[in-house]
Amino acid sequence: MTILFALLTSLTNALAVTLQHIASTSDIEQSKGWTFVKYLLRHPLWLLGWLALCGSLIFQALALHFGPLSLVQPILVTELILALVLRQLWLHQSIRGITWLAAIVTAAGLVIFLVVTAPRGGSFLPTSSAWTTPSIVCVAGVALLVALAQRGSPVRRAALFASATAVTWALEATFIKATTDTISALGFGGMFTRWPVYALIVGGIVGLLCEQAALHVGPLSVSQTFIVIVDPIVSVALGVWLYRERLHHDALHLTIGVIAFAVMCAGIVALTRTAPATMSADVHRV
Numbered sequence: 001m002t003i004l005f006a007l008l009t010s011l012t013n014a015l016a017v018t019l020q021h022i023a024s025t026s027d028i029e030q031s032k033g034w035t036f037v038k039y040l041l042r043h044p045l046w047l048l049g050w051l052a053l054c055g056s057l058i059f060q061a062l063a064l065h066f067g068p069l070s071l072v073q074p075i076l077v078t079e080l081i082l083a084l085v086l087r088q089l090w091l092h093q094s095i096r097g098i099t100w101l102a103a104i105v106t107a108a109g110l111v112i113f114l115v116v117t118a119p120r121g122g123s124f125l126p127t128s129s130a131w132t133t134p135s136i137v138c139v140a141g142v143a144l145l146v147a148l149a150q151r152g153s154p155v156r157r158a159a160l161f162a163s164a165t166a167v168t169w170a171l172e173a174t175f176i177k178a179t180t181d182t183i184s185a186l187g188f189g190g191m192f193t194r195w196p197v198y199a200l201i202v203g204g205i206v207g208l209l210c211e212q213a214a215l216h217v218g219p220l221s222v223s224q225t226f227i228v229i230v231d232p233i234v235s236v237a238l239g240v241w242l243y244r245e246r247l248h249h250d251a252l253h254l255t256i257g258v259i260a261f262a263v264m265c266a267g268i269v270a271l272t273r274t275a276p277a278t279m280s281a282d283v284h285r286v
Contacts, residue, residue, distance in 0.1 A: 006059075006076065012052045012055045012059060016049045018090060020049035060072070064177040070240065073231060073235030073236070074113065075110070076231070077110055094276075095276070098274050108263070108264075109262075109266075116253050121239075121244055142164045142210070158214050159226050161211075161213045162230070163226050165211045169227070170231050171238065173238075221275075224272045
């Protein structure tokens with residue numbers, strides 16, 4: 001169930017990006033400002049994109065409720081692969097062989113990492129006070145990354161903003177898990193009597209701002225790469241720290257796991273660098 005819901009999260013995320021891109025680029029009058037906002041609000045595909053994002057949040061919440069962060073968050077890497085499939089089948093883009101090879105390498109590295117490390121646990125419920133230190137560390141890290149991202153080349157700034165986004169999304173995943181635990185214990189009404197749902201809202205706003213900054217200041221290939229790689233690293237650390245999740249950590253399993261994760265990261269870098277720079281359909285295809 002955990003793996004299924006995690007894959008559905010990736011699929012709906014990829015679908016949301018595709019839907020909203022189609023909507024935002026279909027304005028033949030190239031409207032700007034408030035006129036463009038009104039155009040998007042009336043576009044059914046853009047609204048469906050938001051519906052897909054809501055579905056993604058629900059699927060991620062279910063995945064995190066049933067399984068550990070150190071299993072769920074790495075699986076979300078598959079969003080890049082599923083987006084590639086949508087780009088070819090729906091947007092009619094020609095995806096190069098090297099890009100598909102990179103996708104295969106990414107998937108293989110992910111599967112080997114999960115099989116070898118075998119993430120488990122996650123049923124432990126941390127006390128409210130247990131969140132203080134991890135939250136402070138993550139918030140301080142995000143603040144430092146954002147401060148460093150104010151200057152430098154576009155690539156450096158995009159990488160730093162993207163890293164801040166990834167740390168925020170990893171912390172946000174712990175808030176989602178805590179919120180689902182609250183709902184399970186107290187119901188939807190009781191959710192609003194506890195702090196996780198409010199931390200979830202604030203974290204979501206901060207994450208969106210950091211993500212938009214990363215996309216604005218530098219290349220998409222850089223921001224995508226850092227978000228997708230840093231998120232699972234921080235998520236695994238938080239899962240072990242907060243929820244006492246466990247991985248196979250003997251020398252052999254740890255070595256293979258680290259190598260597999262490095263292979264996955266190399267595949268992600270190659271995939272994001274060789275994929276089409278835009279989502280425009282090929283001119284010679286109908």
